Amino acid sequence: MSDIQITLPDGSTKSVPAGSTPIDVAKSISPRLADDALVARVNGDLYDLGRPIEADAKLEILTPRSNDPDALFVYRHSTAHLLAAAVMELYPETKLGVGPPIDNGFYYDFQRATPFTPEDLEKIEKRMWELQAKALPYARIMTEKNDGLSKYKEDWMKCELIQEKADATFSEYTLGPHFIDFCRGPHLPSTGKIKAFKLLSVAGAHWKGNEKNPALQRIYGTAWFNKKDLDAYLAKLEEAKKRDHRKLGQELDLFSIQELAGPGLIFFHPKGGRVRKILEDWMRDQYLARGYALVYTPHVMRRDLWKTSGHANFYSENMFTPMELDDAEYQLKPMNCPGHILIYRDKLRSYRDLPVRLGELGTVYRYERSGTMHGLLRVRGFTQDDAHIFCTPEQIESEVVNCLEFAIDVLKTYGFDSYEAEVSTWDGGASGKYDGSADQWQLAENALKRAVESLNIVAKVMPDEAAFYGPKIDMKLVDAIGRKWQLSTVQFDFTLPRRFGLEYIAEDGKAHQPLMVHRALYGSVERFFGILVEHYAGAFPVWLAPVQAVVMPITDRQLEYAQTVAKKLDDAGVRVHLDDRKEKVNLKIREAQLQKVPYMLVVGDREAAEGTVAVRNRKHGDQGAKPVAQFIADLQALVESKAVTE
RNA sequence: GCUGGUGUAGCUCAGCAGGUAGAGCAUCUGACUUGUAAUCAGAAGGUCGUCGGUUCGAUUCCGACCGCCAGCUCCA
Numbered sequence: 001m002s003d004i005q006i007t008l009p010d011g012s013t014k015s016v017p018a019g020s021t022p023i024d025v026a027k028s029i030s031p032r033l034a035d036d037a038l039v040a041r042v043n044g045d046l047y048d049l050g051r052p053i054e055a056d057a058k059l060e061i062l063t064p065r066s067n068d069p070d071a072l073f074v075y076r077h078s079t080a081h082l083l084a085a086a087v088m089e090l091y092p093e094t095k096l097g098v099g100p101p102i103d104n105g106f107y108y109d110f111q112r113a114t115p116f117t118p119e120d121l122e123k124i125e126k127r128m129w130e131l132q133a134k135a136l137p138y139a140r141i142m143t144e145k146n147d148g149l150s151k152y153k154e155d156w157m158k159c160e161l162i163q164e165k166a167d168a169t170f171s172e173y174t175l176g177p178h179f180i181d182f183c184r185g186p187h188l189p190s191t192g193k194i195k196a197f198k199l200l201s202v203a204g205a206h207w208k209g210n211e212k213n214p215a216l217q218r219i220y221g222t223a224w225f226n227k228k229d230l231d232a233y234l235a236k237l238e239e240a241k242k243r244d245h246r247k248l249g250q251e252l253d254l255f256s257i258q259e260l261a262g263p264g265l266i267f268f269h270p271k272g273g274r275v276r277k278i279l280e281d282w283m284r285d286q287y288l289a290r291g292y293a294l295v296y297t298p299h300v301m302r303r304d305l306w307k308t309s310g311h312a313n314f315y316s317e318n319m320f321t322p323m324e325l326d327d328a329e330y331q332l333k334p335m336n337c338p339g340h341i342l343i344y345r346d347k348l349r350s351y352r353d354l355p356v357r358l359g360e361l362g363t364v365y366r367y368e369r370s371g372t373m374h375g376l377l378r379v380r381g382f383t384q385d386d387a388h389i390f391c392t393p394e395q396i397e398s399e400v401v402n403c404l405e406f407a408i409d410v411l412k413t414y415g416f417d418s419y420e421a422e423v424s425t426w427d428g429g430a431s432g433k434y435d436g437s438a439d440q441w442q443l444a445e446n447a448l449k450r451a452v453e454s455l456n457i458v459a460k461v462m463p464d465e466a467a468f469y470g471p472k473i474d475m476k477l478v479d480a481i482g483r484k485w486q487l488s489t490v491q492f493d494f495t496l497p498r499r500f501g502l503e504y505i506a507e508d509g510k511a512h513q514p515l516m517v518h519r520a521l522y523g524s525v526e527r528f529f530g531i532l533v534e535h536y537a538g539a540f541p542v543w544l545a546p547v548q549a550v551v552m553p554i555t556d557r558q559l560e561y562a563q564t565v566a567k568k569l570d571d572a573g574v575r576v577h578l579d580d581r582k583e584k585v586n587l588k589i590r591e592a593q594l595q596k597v598p599y600m601l602v603v604g605d606r607e608a609a610e611g612t613v614a615v616r617n618r619k620h621g622d623q624g625a626k627p628v629a630q631f632i633a634d635l636q637a638l639v640e641s642k643a644v645t646e
Numbered sequence: 647g648c649u650g651g652u653g654u655a656g657c658u659c660a661g662c663a664g665g666u667a668g669a670g671c672a673u674c675u676g677a678c679u680u681g682u683a684a685u686c687a688g689a690a691g692g693u694c695g696u697c698g699g700u701u702c703g704a705u706u707c708c709g710a711c712c713g714c715c716a717g718c719u720c721c722a
Binding site: 250263379382522582586622 | 647650712
């Protein structure tokens with residue numbers, strides 16, 4: 001048998017007989033490596049440790065310490081198989097769907113007449129650990145397609161997959177005596193390598209994600225290389241639960257959703273309203289400072305308008321149904337763009353007028369399917385910080401740059417340090433599903449890419465992810481606990497200017513069609529508000545806090561002094577509340593802490609005599625006494641700098 | 647919309663193998679004048695999501711609907 005050359009990651013080579021497996025090589029390097037090995041990467045492809053290598057190759061042995069996302073994926077995929085094997089032992093009549101790894105874990109889809117209960121999950125998890133302890137091998141078997149189909153005749157979903165995806169010969173993996181799965185692999189050598197996992201939930205799903213297909217039961221789980229990582233992840237889930245804006249929204253009395261009014265419709269309470277005003281004022285001021293004009297457009301408009309814009313056609317399932325009025329049909333607006341377009345079109349525009357930037361905090365109504373609403377994040381009525389820019393081809397690059405700078409400013413202002421950008425482009429026109437000319441797409445996509453470059457933004461290009469009416473760039477922020485949220489979007493639109501026949505008179509004296517850019521930076525004010533609540537866990541920075549300070553007299557002897565303190569703060573523009581109840585300070589402090597008020601100002605006889613307040617900060621506790629004027633000045637400095645620490 | 651779960655006082659929750667409900671907090675009243683995370687006592691508060699069915703009798707069992715939750719699908 002001839003030898004082959006194996007090149008290792010450090011550049012060294014090893015000569016081994018052809019047909020050697022990665023685990024053979026690992027053993028020859030060190031027993032410990034062989035022991036830790038999970039999976040191999042051979043010339044960039046993932047291989048089972050026991051799969052022979054036939055020719056010269058680059059080899060990398062992946063272990064938990066490799067910190068390699070592919071290794072974790074294989075690990076989670078194998079855990080999904082472990083789940084399925086346990087289910088098949090306990091409930092042999094179950095039909096198997098698919099079981100892929102996902103971010104943080106895995107799932108497996110099953111079809112079974114009776115639903116899995118939480119108790120079933122416990123039973124399954126217990127069985128999984130039993131199979132884990134047996135260190136069962138994941139064995140790879142090669143099968144002829146025809147044999148495979150008859151082997152899986154009991155499992156219609158697997159047959160469908162084999163029909164669609166399998167080559168003439170395909171791989172399968174067994175795990176124990178009761179489980180075999182059509183699967184590309186690779187997998188861990190044995191269940192003994194799986195050290196930390198937990199089943200999390202069972203939820204409905206449809207075969208191939210199509211709701212016309214049969215409903216399946218999906219069991220979700222999470223899996224990690226070790227218990228510490230698992231515990232850290234579970235702690236993160238707990239933390240996310242604590243930050244849930246729906247829970248905090250109620251506890252902090254920020255907003256509510258009323259059953260009598262309908263789902264997906266938000267009521268901002270006084271405290272939430274106070275914060276929202278700050279967000280809105282900031283945004284409107286920025287619009288004016290950055291050369292946008294503020295406009296207001298109606299909430300209902302004739303259906304004819306929505307026919308012209310095309311929304312009555314391609315967007316109708318997202319619109320509230322029309323209402324009859326004076327023999328005409330009217331419809332609530334799902335978008336602000338047609339309104340802004342009507343303002344643009346209301347007079348003849350010269351190239352000298354461009355760019356025209358029309359901005360509005362426009363409340364739109366969209367029909368969302370009943371099961372899809374989620375707190376403030378997914379609603380039926382929401383307010384976009386929406387602007388439309390009409391410009392010449394020469395202007396688009398600088399307009400895009402301005403939008404992106406603005407978007408980054410939003411992130412910085414609200415305390416988000418990290419973000420990601422995605423440029424979504426078309427397919428080059430191959431499918432015909434995109435509107436607009438190749439010239440337009442090229443112009444716009446180049447402008448987006450150049451803008452991103454000039455600002456040193458790292459952006460992923462997403463081919464064939466554009467809207468049908470134009471390319472776009474989306475910004476995603478990363479919050480305090482590492483979650484990503486889609487926020488700002490800047491989108492070109494080649495369709496609406498044509499549909500509405502928009503024009504400007506250029507230097508050549510002829511009418512040209514302007515380019516149009518949609519852009520929303522908060523996205524939706526409601527949604528952004530929700531993201532802020534979760535990011536700050538309800539403890540808004542001082543400049544955003546609905547109540548910035550609570551004055552707490554210790555006894556009613558200091559009531560009068562407390563009132564003068566509160567008045568001074570109020571006069572200085574501080575959002576202050578006077579807690580003049582006949583209650584103990586301990587209680588007042590506790591409640592203010594729970595309400596996450598940044599400053600508690602205790603006033604007793606000493607403070608009254610000295611003209612001071614005893615400052616307690618929600619995070620740092622007792623800060624000692626300060627003259628009232630000093631406290632005001634300090635707080636104003638925090639507000640002025642929009643500080644996120646206090 | 648689909649699958650599964652769920653819905654008891656303002657909030658968090660207990661209870662009921664079918665005999666019209668209970669706690670803590672909040673609210674109200676009274677007492678306590680209190681120094682950095684809950685003072686004490688009393689009172690009041692619910693057509694047990696809605697409608698219908700079974701039953702002598704339903705908050706409890708059954709059905710439909712509505713809302714909420716976890717997902718699917720979709721998306722700002």
